[in-house]
Amino acid sequence: MTEPHADSFDPSASSLSGQVAPEVMEELLSVRGSIDNIDATLVYLLAERFKATQRVGYLKARYKLPAADPDREVAQIARLRRLAEEAHLDPAFAEKFLNFIISEVIRHHQAIAENHEAESEQVGEPTSGR
Amino acid sequence: MTEPHADSFDPSASSLSGQVAPEVMEELLSVRGSIDNIDATLVYLLAERFKATQRVGYLKARYKLPAADPDREVAQIARLRRLAEEAHLDPAFAEKFLNFIISEVIRHHQAIAENHEAESEQVGEPTSGR
Numbered sequence: 001m002t003e004p005h006a007d008s009f010d011p012s013a014s015s016l017s018g019q020v021a022p023e024v025m026e027e028l029l030s031v032r033g034s035i036d037n038i039d040a041t042l043v044y045l046l047a048e049r050f051k052a053t054q055r056v057g058y059l060k061a062r063y064k065l066p067a068a069d070p071d072r073e074v075a076q077i078a079r080l081r082r083l084a085e086e087a088h089l090d091p092a093f094a095e096k097f098l099n100f101i102i103s104e105v106i107r108h109h110q111a112i113a114e115n116h117e118a119e120s121e122q123v124g125e126p127t128s129g130r
Numbered sequence: 131m132t133e134p135h136a137d138s139f140d141p142s143a144s145s146l147s148g149q150v151a152p153e154v155m156e157e158l159l160s161v162r163g164s165i166d167n168i169d170a171t172l173v174y175l176l177a178e179r180f181k182a183t184q185r186v187g188y189l190k191a192r193y194k195l196p197a198a199d200p201d202r203e204v205a206q207i208a209r210l211r212r213l214a215e216e217a218h219l220d221p222a223f224a225e226k227f228l229n230f231i232i233s234e235v236i237r238h239h240q241a242i243a244e245n246h247e248a249e250s251e252q253v254g255e256p257t258s259g260r
Contacts, residue, residue: 034182039206
């Protein structure tokens with residue numbers, strides 16, 4: 001009952017199969033196993049991060065606060081660049097990464113704000129002035 | 131001796147300061163503290179991921195393997211979408227995220243291959259046919 005199903009993952013999937021010496025393929029697959037473990041961790045960590053930013057989005061919608069917070073973003077970027085240097089990660093990449101995440105977060109926040117406004121209108125609540 | 135220096139991080143930096151009720155600001159800062167912890171983890175995890183892909187890049191350069199591996203990428207994307215669903219993360223975002231990382235990795239691999247080729251030429255090693 002351990003038959004692979006349609007979306008089962010083959011960790012040894014590679015266009016290089018058969019073109020590489022077995023000992024090289026073995027090392028490649030070992031490193032890729034670590035990458036796969038890191039990627040699973042990244043997915044779960046990103047899910048947790050979006051849970052936190054959903055909460056921020058809800059607070060912003062509830063109290064009619066703007067979606068963007070420039071002073072916060074400046075502080076975040078400076079900190080991530082410094083952390084990246086400590087971790088020997090390219091600081092420019094860390095900044096690009098944060099901007100990539102933040103643009104997704106702002107998209108979420110706008111959606112939350114629109115939903116919140118639509119719901120407020122349905123229950124006849126005033127949509128501004130709080 | 132705990133004076134803040136030029137690049138010290140202010141976790142309460144916000145363009146919203148003074149515009150928000152103290153109890154709302156307190157909750158916002160609490161959630162942002164969690165986001166900051168997650169971001170530090172992400173930076174260190176990405177640094178570790180790039181260490182692993184540098185190793186792959188070195189193997190590819192050493193054995194003259196192509197930078198891209200389409201079958202591997204297809205398997206990775208399908209797996210990450212499935213993991214994203216389990217983690218309640220938007221699978222489309224997870225795929226966009228992996229593509230973002232992979233494009234950086236391929237950039238690194240090309241740089242490694244170019245360096246490797248330059249070094250091989252310097253020591254008079256043949257650059258192809260292995």
